[in-house]
Amino acid sequence: MEISRRGFAEQLALIAAAPWFLEGLKPVQQQQTQEPSALAKALAEGVRLRYPDRFSAEDLTAITRSIDSRLRQIERLYQTPLTNADEPDFVYSVYRGAD
Amino acid sequence: MADFAFLSVVELARLLRQKKASATELATYFLDRLERLGPRFNAVVTITRERALAEAAQADGEIRQGKWRSPLHGIPYGVKDLLATKDYPTSWGAEPYRQQKFEFDATVIERLGAAGAVLVAKLAMVELAGGMGYNQANASFTGPGKTPWNPNYWSGGSSSGPGAAVAAGLVPFAIGSETSGSILTPAAYCGVTGLRPTYGLVSRHGAMALAWTMDKLGPLGRSAEDCGIVLFHMAGKDPKDPSSVDRDLKGMADPPTKRYRIGIPKGADKDIQAEVAANFRAALKVLEDRIEVVEDVELPDLPYGAVAGLIIAAEGASAFDDLLKDGRLSRLTAPEDRTGGYPALAVSAPDYLRALRVRRPMQRALDDFLKKFDALAVPTRTTVANPIDKPFRDGWPGVTGGANVIGPTNVVGVPGISVPNGFGVQNLPTGLSFTARAFDEGKLLTLARLYQSRTDWHTRRPPID
Numbered sequence: 001m002e003i004s005r006r007g008f009a010e011q012l013a014l015i016a017a018a019p020w021f022l023e024g025l026k027p028v029q030q031q032q033t034q035e036p037s038a039l040a041k042a043l044a045e046g047v048r049l050r051y052p053d054r055f056s057a058e059d060l061t062a063i064t065r066s067i068d069s070r071l072r073q074i075e076r077l078y079q080t081p082l083t084n085a086d087e088p089d090f091v092y093s094v095y096r097g098a099d
Numbered sequence: 100m101a102d103f104a105f106l107s108v109v110e111l112a113r114l115l116r117q118k119k120a121s122a123t124e125l126a127t128y129f130l131d132r133l134e135r136l137g138p139r140f141n142a143v144v145t146i147t148r149e150r151a152l153a154e155a156a157q158a159d160g161e162i163r164q165g166k167w168r169s170p171l172h173g174i175p176y177g178v179k180d181l182l183a184t185k186d187y188p189t190s191w192g193a194e195p196y197r198q199q200k201f202e203f204d205a206t207v208i209e210r211l212g213a214a215g216a217v218l219v220a221k222l223a224m225v226e227l228a229g230g231m232g233y234n235q236a237n238a239s240f241t242g243p244g245k246t247p248w249n250p251n252y253w254s255g256g257s258s259s260g261p262g263a264a265v266a267a268g269l270v271p272f273a274i275g276s277e278t279s280g281s282i283l284t285p286a287a288y289c290g291v292t293g294l295r296p297t298y299g300l301v302s303r304h305g306a307m308a309l310a311w312t313m314d315k316l317g318p319l320g321r322s323a324e325d326c327g328i329v330l331f332h333m334a335g336k337d338p339k340d341p342s343s344v345d346r347d348l349k350g351m352a353d354p355p356t357k358r359y360r361i362g363i364p365k366g367a368d369k370d371i372q373a374e375v376a377a378n379f380r381a382a383l384k385v386l387e388d389r390i391e392v393v394e395d396v397e398l399p400d401l402p403y404g405a406v407a408g409l410i411i412a413a414e415g416a417s418a419f420d421d422l423l424k425d426g427r428l429s430r431l432t433a434p435e436d437r438t439g440g441y442p443a444l445a446v447s448a449p450d451y452l453r454a455l456r457v458r459r460p461m462q463r464a465l466d467d468f469l470k471k472f473d474a475l476a477v478p479t480r481t482t483v484a485n486p487i488d489k490p491f492r493d494g495w496p497g498v499t500g501g502a503n504v505i506g507p508t509n510v511v512g513v514p515g516i517s518v519p520n521g522f523g524v525q526n527l528p529t530g531l532s533f534t535a536r537a538f539d540e541g542k543l544l545t546l547a548r549l550y551q552s553r554t555d556w557h558t559r560r561p562p563i564d
Contacts, residue, residue, distance in 0.1 A: 043445035046445065047441050047445060050444065051441075062435070063438055063442050066442035073402070074453075076402035076405045077409070077453045077457055079402070080401060080461075082456050082457065086460065088458075089458045093341075
C-alpha cells in the first residue's frame with residue numbers, strides 16, 4: 001500500500017509513541033537506511049556528553065535514529081496554526097496553605 | 100470441586116448472596132489457580148495470599164451479619180503491578196524496582212477495598228508500561244506475557260498480566276492502565292472485555308506515572324456489565340489526584356430502545372487480517388437493527404502521533420529521570436528499553452509545550468467530530484496477537500492497513516471499550532472497539548452489553564484446564 005510522506009511521518013510518530021502502532025512498518029525499515037540529520041547527530045552527541053561512558057557505538061546509532069525520527073514529527077506540530085493566546089492544556093493554580 | 104473460574108462478577112455475587120459460596124472459598128480458589136496457572140502465562144508477579152484471606156474473612160463476617168457493601172463484596176481481583184499496595188512489592192514490571200515498597204494503597208485499591216473486593220494478586224506488565232519503546236514481547240522481568248489461547252503468542256501490553264489472568268480464569272476481573280493502547284490491546288489479544296475510561300474519571304494516585312497527562316486506569320473483565328460495575332466503584336474525584344473529576348455514572352445509561360449512530364473510520368477494515376475484517380463486519384451485522392452505520396468517516400487531520408510521541412517521551416523521561424541519571428535503565432529486560440529513554444533528553448521544552456498547546460484545539464476538533472456519532476467502531480487491533488518469539492514488525496508482515504483510533508483518542512483522553520468478537524489466525528481472539536466522547540462510558544457500556552447479549556464470544560474459554 002502506498003503511503004504519503006505525511007502518513008509516513010505520522011506512522012513514525014505513532015511508533016515512537018507506543019510500540020503497538022506497528023501496522024505498515026515497511027516505511028520505518030526504509031527509514032533505517034536514511035542518514036540522520038546533522039541536528040539529530042548533534043543532539044545525540046549532547047546525550048553522549050551527558051553520559052560519556054555509558055553507550056556503545058550501536059547504542060548511539062539507535063539514539064541518533066530515534067532523535068532523527070522525533071525531529072521529523074516535530075515539524076508537523078508547527079504546521080498546526082496557533083496564536084499567542086493558545087495556552088498549553090494544563091492550568092497552574094496558585095497555592096495558599098492553611099493560616 | 101466448584102468451578103468458579105469463568106463466572107462473571109454478577110454470577111459470583113449471586114453465589115455469595117445465596118450462601119452457595121463464601122468469600123474465603125472464592126479467594127482460596129483463585130489463589131490456588133493463580134499459583135498453579137499464573138506461571139504458564141507469565142501473568143503474575145506477587146500473590147497477595149495473606150491480605151486476600153484477611154479481606155475475605157472480613158467480607159464473610161460482614162455478609163453473615165447482612166451487611167452488603169456492593170456487588171463486589173467478597174469478589175477476588177488482581178491489579179497490574181504498577182499500583183502501590185501496602186505490605187507487598189510494587190515492581191512496575193522492571194528489574195530496578197523489583198523490591199520497591201510503598202506504605203499506602205493506591206486510591207483505586209482503597210476504593211475497591213471499600214466496596215468489599217478482595218485483592219488476590221499483583222499482575223505482570225511490560226516494564227515501565229512500555230515507556231522506553233519496547234519492540235518485542237519479552238520486555239518484563241516476568242518474561243513475555245502469553246495469551247491463554249495459545250502461549251506461543253503475546254498477551255498484549257502493557258497490561259499483559261491483567262489480560263492473561265482474566266482470560267485464564269485466574270481472577271474474575273483486573274485493573275490495568277492505558278497511556279496509549281495498554282488496556283484495549285491485551286483485551287483484544289486475550290479475548291476479554293477491557294474499558295479505558297475518560298482521562299480523570301479514575302484517580303491515578305498511587306499508580307506509576309508514565310505520562311501524567313495521558314495515563315488512565317480501567318478494568319478488564321468477563322463482560323461489559325462487569326467492567327461497568329467495577330468502574331462505578333473505582334471512579335470519582337480524589338483530592339490526591341488533581342486531574343480527577345466527579346461524574347454521575349448512574350445516569351449515563353441510554354434508553355434500551357435507542358438506535359445508535361456509529362461512525363466507521365475510513366480504511367478501518369482495509370488491508371488488515373482477513374479474519375479480523377470479517378469478524379468486524381459480522382459484529383456490525385449482529386447490531387444492525389439497533390445501529391445506523393456511517394461509513395468512511397475521517398478524523399480531523401491533526402498531528403495526533405506527533406503530539407502523543409512528544410508528550411510520552413518528555414513526560415516519561417521526566418518521570419524516570421532517576422533511572423536515566425544513574426544508569427539503571429541498563430537493568431531493564433528488553434535490550435531496546437535500555438537506551439529507549441535517552442533520545443527524550445533531546446526534546447526541547449518549547450517543543451513539549453508546543454505539543455501541549457496543539458492538544459487543546461485537537462481536543463475541541465475531535466469532540467466536534469465525535470459528537471456527530473454515538474460511537475466510532477473499529478477492529479481493536481488489525482491482527483490477532485503477535486508471536487512472542489519475533490519482533491512486532493515481523494509478526495504479521497504485509498498487514499499495512501486499518502484506521503488508527505487508539506492513538507488519537509488516547510491523546511485527547513476519551514473513553515474506549517474492546518469486546519471479543521470472534522477468532523482469527525491460529526484460533527486467536529479478535530476484538531471490536533467502540534470509542535465515544537469524553538464521559539460517554541455509559542453509552543459504550545450499553546452498546547457493548549447489547550452486543551454481548553446477542554453473542555457468546557465473551558463466554559468462550561481458552562483450552563487450559
